[in-house]
Each structure stands twice: as structure tokens, then as C-alpha cells.
Amino acid sequence: MIEHPPDDPRLSVVVPVKNSAKTVGDLLESLMKIDYDEDRLEIVFVDGNSTDGTREIVQKYPVRLVDEEGRGLNAARNTGIKHSTGQIVAFTDGDCVVPPDWARQIARNFREPTVSFVAGPVEGLDRGNFMSNYLDETYFQVKPGFRWRSEMTDIDLFQFPAGANMAFRRHALEKIDFFDERLAYGFDDLLPVEQLGSKGFRIVLDPDVKVWHQNRTTLPEILSQHFNYGRGGALLMINRANTKLAQWFATYLFSTVFGIILLLALTSTGLIFDHVLPINVAAGLFFFGFIILETFYMRIAIRTKCLRKMIVYPILDIIRGFAFTFGGIVQLFRSLTG
Secondary structure, three states: OOOOOOOOOOEEEEEEEOOOOOOHHHHHHHHOOOOOOHHHEEEEEEEOOOOOOHHHHHOOOOOEEEEOOOOOHHHHHHHHHHOOOOOEEEEOOOOEEOOOOHHHHHHHHOOOOOEEEEEOOEEEOOOOOHHHHHHHHOOOOOOOOOOOOEEEOOOEOOEOOOOOOEEEEHHHHHHOOOOOOOOOOOOOOOHHHHHHHHOOOEEEEOOOOOEEEOOOOOHHHHHHHHHHHHHHHHHHHHHOOOOHHHHHHHHHHHHHHHHHHHHHHHHHHHHHOOOHHHHHHHHHHHHHHHHHHHHHHHHHHHHOOOOOHHHHHHHHHHHHHHHHHHHHHHHHHHHHOO
């Protein structure tokens, strides 16, 4: 019989769900196998008006199910916090699967009283799908994939957490007024981490705190996802313009818009004046960037014995980047025009 340390904190697992019937069963089965003292563990599902049978699936398991009016992911997270009692509040998503030691690995980090936030990597569950593997292997990550444990008080844009695998000390969340419900689509989970760091709270990124995610497996799904991430960045710019994350997204957005306009201007000039030089310059700039990306992916292609990744991954990065940028532009336009 496994002995549980007497100092394990009371831990609440909060799972926001909405129309997750296809995947939530796998998550629930994994949560039932968590190795943690059942007297110190509670699981709270927050449903945002699901219409596909998600609620009926969740109700078959010994977890708490509460309602949220579908006002967004951060509203659901805050609702889950209000209906939970744990000293530690951990979050995952309805399309994830957690290993049996997930809660224990989280609690281990919180034994240090100065640690207020813990997160870990999110890896694709379907290792046999090319697009799922791409999301794990791309250099432009949207999910954390760090290899070494690190502690910090300032969010690192190259090593960042994700809402599908993060945990907070409750009193630290209270200090930052919980999650900002004006944010949606993307960056909504990163802002509280930046806020904690700015107040001097210790942030831990631990590769042993791992979950698996059922990644998007088709190009339209991935583009839709990144279009929405861009929308989230724009909302962050509008509502929390003074944050580091908002400034990073603004720099990215204006840089990429400038680059796109430059390429289009060069190409249009060449076509209008029937001169090949501007078109060649535009093509040269584009292919220079493509070759750099191709060089980056050479090591991955060789390691995985899949040389087509050298060609396909850069193309996917570029298309995904366009979707991300376009989402930001669309949301800025919508917000600024009321």
C-alpha cells in the first residue's frame, strides 16, 4: 500500500469544460486513477452550457459538477475556484489525460512554502499523427515543452506554462484577484502567472508535472485554434496594455503586419511597373526566412527519420503565423469599432 506524506496539502482539481463529450471520458478515467489521499483531493468540473452530452458523461463519475453561464474560460476557472476548498488549485482541460502521479508531483513542489505557482509540460497524446507531432516539435510552441526544472519570478516567453497543466496556491490567486474574465481565446492563462511574478511570488516549471493533450490533428483545426490565439492577444493588448505579455504580442503583431505589407508592396510594385527586381527582392526575403526555418528543422527530421519535416514544418509555421496575425487584426478591428 502506498504511504502518503502527512504534509500533503488539500488539492482541488478544476476542469472547465464545454462540449467536450468526445474527450472528457478519457480525462475522467485518468483522474480516477490519481495517486493521492482521497480525503485531501477534490475534483470540480465547471460546465459552460454544453449541448453535446458532456454533462451526462461527467455525472457518471464521483466528481462535483457546477454550472457557469458560458462567459468564457476564465469565468469558468473563477467559478471552479469559488466552488473548491483546496489550499492548492490545479487546472487541466477536458481534452487532456493526466498520469497517476500528477497530483503528487504538483504537491511535491508546493512543500516549499515560498512557491506559489507550478506548471509542467503538455505533450501530444497521439504520437502516431503527423500534425499532432508537429505541434509538439515546432519551434514556435503554443504548449510548454521544457526539459529542466526551473524557478523564477518573471515569466519567460521561451519557457511558459499553459492552462491545461498549472496549479496555484490559493492565497496567491487571491492577491491578484483571480483570472481576468475580460480575456479569452489565448493568453488568458498566462496573465496571472506574470502578475504573480511581478509581485515576487516564486514560479516553478517542472518537467515531471506532465499531462497529455489530444492535439488538433487537421490543418483547419490548427488554423482555427491559432486564429483564436491571435484574437486573445489583441484582447490582452486592449485590456492589459501595460503587461509584458501585451507588449510582446504588440511587437509581434506590428512586426509581422509590417513584413506582410512590405512583401505585398514589393510584389505589387513589380507587377504595376512590369519590373522583375521588386518581385525578386520579395521572393528572396521570403525564401531566406524559409531556408532558416528549414535549417532549424533539419535536426528534428534526421532524429525522427522523417525528412519531409524539413519542408512541411516551415510551411506549417508560416501558415500558422498568418492565422495568428490575422486573428489579432480581426479582433483589434472588432474591438475598436465596438
